[in-house]
Amino acid sequence: MKKEKETERVIEEYLANKNAVLNEDFTETLLSEIEELGVKSEKQSRGVRYLIPVASLGLVACVLFFSPLFSPQEEQAKDGNQVVFENASAVPQLEEPEKIIIEDLMAIPEELNMPETFLSEQTYDLLVLLDT
Amino acid sequence: MQDVQNRFLPQGSLFAMSKNEPLGNTILSDDQLLMGEVATGSHVAMEQIITTWKDALFRFFDRSLKNKADAEDLTQRVFIRVYQSASRYQPSAKFSTYLFTIARNLLIDEIKKNNRRQMSIYSDELAQGQSVDQVDQVKEWNEVLDFAIKEIPEYYSTALLLRVQRELTYQEIADIMKVSESRVKTWIHRARSHLKKTLTNFRK
Numbered sequence: 646m647k648k649e650k651e652t653e654r655v656i657e658e659y660l661a662n663k664n665a666v667l668n669e670d671f672t673e674t675l676l677s678e679i680e681e682l683g684v685k686s687e688k689q690s691r692g693v694r695y696l697i698p699v700a701s702l703g704l705v706a707c708v709l710f711f712s713p714l715f716s717p718q719e720e721q722a723k724d725g726n727q728v729v730f731e732n733a734s735a736v737p738q739l740e741e742p743e744k745i746i747i748e749d750l751m752a753i754p755e756e757l758n759m760p761e762t763f764l765s766e767q768t769y770d771l772l773v774l775l776d777t
Numbered sequence: 778m779q780d781v782q783n784r785f786l787p788q789g790s791l792f793a794m795s796k797n798e799p800l801g802n803t804i805l806s807d808d809q810l811l812m813g814e815v816a817t818g819s820h821v822a823m824e825q826i827i828t829t830w831k832d833a834l835f836r837f838f839d840r841s842l843k844n845k846a847d848a849e850d851l852t853q854r855v856f857i858r859v860y861q862s863a864s865r866y867q868p869s870a871k872f873s874t875y876l877f878t879i880a881r882n883l884l885i886d887e888i889k890k891n892n893r894r895q896m897s898i899y900s901d902e903l904a905q906g907q908s909v910d911q912v913d914q915v916k917e918w919n920e921v922l923d924f925a926i927k928e929i930p931e932y933y934s935t936a937l938l939l940r941v942q943r944e945l946t947y948q949e950i951a952d953i954m955k956v957s958e959s960r961v962k963t964w965i966h967r968a969r970s971h972l973k974k975t976l977t978n979f980r981k
Binding site for chain 1: 818820823824827828831832835836839840845848849852853856857860861915918919922937938941942969972973976977980
């Protein structure tokens, strides 16, 4: 019983760890480190503060510089689209048989769509002979 | 250590309030008021917080890691994190809960980093078995307990240390560890049993 109580006491004392002490200069060192951190973050925020007006000025300048170049083209494109649409409306509607003929013409057989193959010299000679 | 027990803490930032100024049932603790000052850049307030809590944190880390250099480093890192997050601090819980939540997170990271190294160190120490003549009995028992505490999971030892060192309630420990109160009770009981069993076996 006595031994058990002693064991418990040892455990409690061990866990409490009251003898553990920090270095004397702990607070001082830490405070100077924190001060450094504060200075760093202040510098960074200052840098950002200077950067924001410069960046926004640059952005505005870019917008002003490029906006006249883009806008006429856009207008041209708009006009172009309108012309296309207008032309499209002006095209006369085809009759049904004409449509079929055009579709047949458009449907190119796959063989013709293949890249041209070059014949050998002997074949050309033979072709010339046959032609004559 | 400032006693902030029995103080019901408010929701949201109330740093404009003066110390002990009642708001219904709410009173800000000294530490919470100091945090308000730290948020405005006061190094004097930060110094007061460090002075108040440094030993408590160091003892906690020292027992958890059993490495003084690491314990000191982690103590330092807790305060740096407190300083950096002071502007975002909301006194919605006890300051000690806030502080030891940070401490526990850092401890878990550290244990993950050093897990293998620590295990081998402690095994080696025990294997060498320092002679009883060289060290007194209590020191030897402490070494046995060092080994025993390393054998239990981090959450067992953290719960037990918060209970013994900080005398926190089960609910406060549960808040820090983000688990239920009953689970905390179980962990503490198991941790104690393991330490007791190990030391008893050693003393037989």
